[in-house]
Amino acid sequence: MPPSTASSAPPTGITTTRRPLRADAQRNYERLVSAARTVLSERGSEASMEEIAKRADVGVGTLYRHFPRRIDLVEAVYREGVEALVTLATSVAADAPPWDALVEWLDGFVRYAQSKRVFLTELHEAFEKNPELALDSRERIRVAAGLVLERAQQAGVARDDIDSADLMQLVGGMCMARNASLEQNERLLTLVLDGIRTTARH
């Protein structure tokens, strides 16, 4: 997903229509994201930019041309997973009954979050330094959550006094906690679902 429409567009309203990347630039972009995914998974915040560039078989200069700051690279890797969650929301909303869809998507979220545990410190720091770069992904997840949550609310099976931002705050926060096992998080998700559900409990 190279930024032909400038993934990190300037905050001004200016939308410069960028010409497509040259073939070698395109190839290196993809190599870099792939290498970053690997190295970040293996070494978390210990991963250095030099190491990622080397793994991609590319100079650091090239790395920094595509990803001016460390966060931009981390974010690119992060986005891949976000896309999968958005897709999941669409599919469960189309196929499953409202409550089941909500449960299924949240379970998918918890599992996704678990798989990204090594990134958490990385993301946390990066988002602090560059809050605006996190907004897009955050919003996409929120919208995906809204898709399943609002459908459940309209069906009358989820309480109305929370919105998708609340839901992701709660479940997302829970998953970000340090020593969460997948098992514990799934148990806590059950608790949260009990808190959300409007029909008889247990």
Next chain:
Amino acid sequence: MPPSTASSAPPTGITTTRRPLRADAQRNYERLVSAARTVLSERGSEASMEEIAKRADVGVGTLYRHFPRRIDLVEAVYREGVEALVTLATSVAADAPPWDALVEWLDGFVRYAQSKRVFLTELHEAFEKNPELALDSRERIRVAAGLVLERAQQAGVARDDIDSADLMQLVGGMCMARNASLEQNERLLTLVLDGIRTTARH
């Protein structure tokens, strides 16, 4: 709270009885913690060790003698707040009815967490690099939570299938999330409390 009993004792079972700090060392220890609290509040993870040392009117060498790694300093500041939470748990458990005590303590926790937002990235990174150093504080909070939670469970007003670790995972995680306002967190706390409570809802 200078470490006369070695706050970062080696993982081996060896407990060396250390003699008390010399007067100047004691004074500098306190200056450093105080300076760190100030500088970390002001500049978060941007705060450099040099800056903290300068603010304490002490050389970096002295800083590193007392706090061999960055985390040790952050942790010392963090502990201060943890102590307050432990104290709060004891007092509400003694004075308030079981359910009210739980609500009050959790509300205290949420407010405390809010006040420490600038530290979060710092703590997150530090705990990742040195997991063992976080355990003590985490455990103290968990025990404090247990004090009020178990009392509520024994009184039959809180569900039995969660423990204090679960509770702190959920509420702690929620508070750690990035763009939580105090208001949103207090609203989410209400939701969590609804999930925990065993009596009739709403």
Next chain:
DNA sequence: TTGCTATACGGAGGCTACCTCCGTATCGTA
């Protein structure tokens, strides 16, 4: 195919922050 230019590459090196080391200073006791 050849030539030309915008685009992209690479990696040496600047910069900054963390942390160490050791010569000097001070405390506390006899």
Next chain:
DNA sequence: TACGATACGGAGGTAGCCTCCGTATAGCAA
């Protein structure tokens, strides 16, 4: 007062982030 144990300070080693600019190449036009 003397002296050893303890503590201080800050220059400098090290490492990782990022920049800069000379070189290389893709893509196009003739």
